Amino acid sequence: MxxxxxxxxxxxxxxxxxxxxxxxxxxxxxxxxxxxxAHPKVPDQAALVLDPHGQIVEELELPSPLTMSLTGAAPMGQTRLHDLTAAIRDAAGDKRIRLMVLKLDDMSRSSLPVLQELRRAIEAFRATGKMVIAEGPNYTQSQYYLAAAANTVFLHPMGYVAIEGFSIYRNYIRDALDKLHITAEVFRAGKYKSAIEPLLRNDMSDADREANGALLKTLWGSYLKDIARMRNLRPQRLQQVLDTPSRYLNDYHGNLAELAKGEGLVDELADQGTIDDYIAGAMDIEQGEYPAIAFRDYLHAAVSEKEHKHAGRVGIIVASGMILDGEQPPGSIGSDTMVEMLQQAREDNAIKAVVLRIDSPGGSAQASEEIRTAIMRLQKAGKPVVVSMGGVAASGGYWMAAPANEIWASPTTITGSIGAFGVMLNLQQGLEQLGIHSDGLGTTTIAGGMRPDRAMPPELSRVMQLTISDVYQHFLSVVASGRKMDKSRVAAIAEGRVWSGLDAQRLGLVDHLGGFDDAIKAAARLAALGDDYGRSWIRAPxxxxxxxxxxxxxxxxxxxxxxxxxxxxxxxxxxxxxxxxxxxxxxxxxxxxxxxxxxxxxxxxxxxx
Structure with a gap:
């Protein structure tokens, strides 16, 4: 039994x-x-609904399936910037699309250069004579930047516009490390290389404060200027309202929605039904539900309807995320993955030039160098390379960009950070306080020197610092060679300092200020393609x-x-x-x-x- x-x-x-x-x-x-x-069909006389979900990114960052199964969490929603701009660009010339509706309440915070790219696409759509309507129960700072580009901005009567400005705050843990008897072994080249400052200090250094202050001034100035222009406001007035919001809110009896309307941030306060009736009226149809298509469906339909007859094409490669060695999934920049895509562009006879779209804070110096040499091989094959910088193209991101024929950046791009550093935490004293001791022997003075449970041998510390200094000198040479600058001139603007795109152009680190489409046109010009050319997005299999x-x-x-x-x-x-x-x-x-x-x-x- x-x-x-x-x-x-x-x-x-x-x-x-x-x-x-x-x-x-x-x-x-x-x-x-x-x-x-699925091949969605575009309705006749429809509204294009732009409803990005999550963060707007250059490339989707794919989570590990193991991580998802262990945490039980669904992946965070993201939306590709270039999917949005492609849909808007196609819809601008599509007679079936009457107007565009911005539904932004599911969109999370995105970088200012990314938002500016999208804003330019929206303004180009409006330039064709088509209306853009923004609606939302509330607007965050990122959401409102896009909403401000609309002809009419609606807000719920109990909603708000949450503009707070830009800031840089970090947690500094030097005292905490001391209390835990943990020592940070730090090696760096460049006084502005501030990523490791939280391990060494309890506050922001003067050098970091100087660099961050200049960066925030550029970012905020650009945001205020853009909002003021789009909404026909005075930047000084908006600054005053944001500096003393309670004073102005008191004039509107504490009603945030009335404050937003009274100060010209929005046009109308209305509920969803009223907004739908307004959109239907703008489309000359009866009140109620209006024909609409989401941008994702429209993009799928538009791509399936296209014919590609261009003999010459501009290849587009997106380099988004941390720079790592080997093959990496989308959302990270793998040296092998990038080299393979650059090789594809080199071997494809239809591709005459390449735009490398960079959105990266840096990473492995060796991986950056492998990608840089692959870019130069592409150039030797007679194909010009133009770099278009997104929100960030710093450190290793700039290393990759240096050899480009032209570098384009947004005024608010964060770039530069030409420096190098390494760090290792030494837990020996903290472990000894717990009664855990490390002892043993090795065959050289540096054997076992990288263990976190024992202090780094002085000889290995000297090796590490010499290596970091050598990487820094090589970085300076890479920039000097790529930008046709004297190495001493590069050294003067390096030191690990980050610059805005505006300052980077003034210093010679960037050639032109402009968006992604400007970089595409520049690549076509360098390849002598004229006005008749197409685009090919090159992605890893x-x-x-x-x-x-x-x-x-x-x-x-x-x-x-x-x-x-x-x-x-x-x-x-x-x-x-x-x-x-x-x-x-x-x-x-x-x-x-x-x-x-x-x-x-x-x-x-x-x-x-």
Whole structure:
């Protein structure tokens, strides 16, 4: 009897695994099939709805599937900047699109250069004579910047516009490290290289305060100037309202919405029904629901309708995230991944020039150097390279940019940070306070010197500092060579200091101030393409898992809101099989998706426009 029940339980467990795994795979297959077969149709005389979810980014940052299964959390929504601008650009010339509606309440904070790129696209849409309407229950500082570009800005009668300004605050932990008996072994070259200051100080250094003050002045000045121009306001008045909000709010009896309208930040206070009626009226249709299409659906439809007849094309490569060695997923910059994409651009005869869009705070110096040499190989092949800087192109991000034929940046881009540093925490004293001691022996004076439970040997400390100094000198040479500047001149503006794009142009670190489209035009000019050219987005090949994650991260709040939660519960059940290349090929065969032997989708990684 015992043997019978043991066998029955094993059979039930096996059946449970089959059912759970089958459901999981069914969800994946349905998700992929819908994503790849859906071809939305653009309604006639419709409104384009721009409703970005999460942060607007240069490239989607894909979380680790292991991390997601362990935390049980769905990936954060993100929206590609260039998907938004592409949809707006296409809609501007599409007779089926009557106007655009900005629904920004699901958008989170985004960098000012990214917002300025999007604002320029919205203004170009308006320049065609089409109306733009912004609506929202409230507006954060980032949301309001885009809303201000509209013809009419609506706000809920109980809403608010939350503009607070820019700031830089950090937690400094020197005292905490001292109390824990932890010593920070720091090596750096450049007095402004402030990333490690929180380990060494309890407050901001004068050098860091100087650099940050100049940066904040440029960012805030640009924000105020743009808002004032778009809303026909006086910057001085807006500054006064934000410096003493209670004084002005008192005049409106504490009503934040009335304050926003009275100060000209919004045009009308209205509920959703009233706003819908207004939009319907602007489209010359009866009050109520109006024909609309979300920008994601419009982008899919517009891409499927395009014909690509351009013989000459500008290749576009996005370098977004930390710079790391080897192959890395989207959202990080892997040296091998970037070199492969640059090689694709070099070998593609249709691509005559390349725009490298950089949004990176830096990372590995070695990886940055490998990417830089790949860029120079591309240039030697006769293809000019233009760098377009996003929100940040600093440290290793600038290292990559240095050899470009031209560098374009937004006035509010954070760039420079030409310096180097290394840090290691020494826990020996803290562990000894707990009664944990380290002892042993090695065959050289530096053997075991990188262990965090013992002090770094003096000889190894000297080696580390010499190495950091050598990297810094090499960095200076890279910039001097790429920018055709004397090395002493580079050294004077380096020292690890960050600069705004505005200051970087004045100092010769940047050639021109302008947006992404300006960089595209510059690349076409350098390649002598004239006005008849196309664009090719070069992306690294994606496996099935990465493709699914891209869809989930990029559209998690817009499409199939319950899919991720269901998939995640199945993952947490602990019985999901490993998706090996062989299994992926089998499932892909059911879906009609061609796969390489490695399991990577055999789809083109060129997106053309």
């Amino acid at each position: 015992k043997i019978f029940f043991r066998g029955l339980l094993r059979w039930i467990d096996r059946l449970r695994r089959i059912v759970v795994n089958g459901l999981f795979l069914l969800v994946i297959m349905v998700f992929v099939a819908v994503m790849l077969t 994606e496996g099935l898992g990465e493709m699914l994650l891209s869809r989930i991260v990029g559209e998690t709040d817009a499409l199939f809101p319950g899919v991720w939660q269901g998939m995640n519960r199945l993952l947490m059940a602990g019985s999901t099989p490993a998706l090996s290349p062989a299994i992926l090929r089998q499932y892909a065969g059911w879906l009609g998706l061609p796969l390489h032997q490695s399991g990577a989708l055999a789809l083109s990684n060129l997106r053309v426009e």
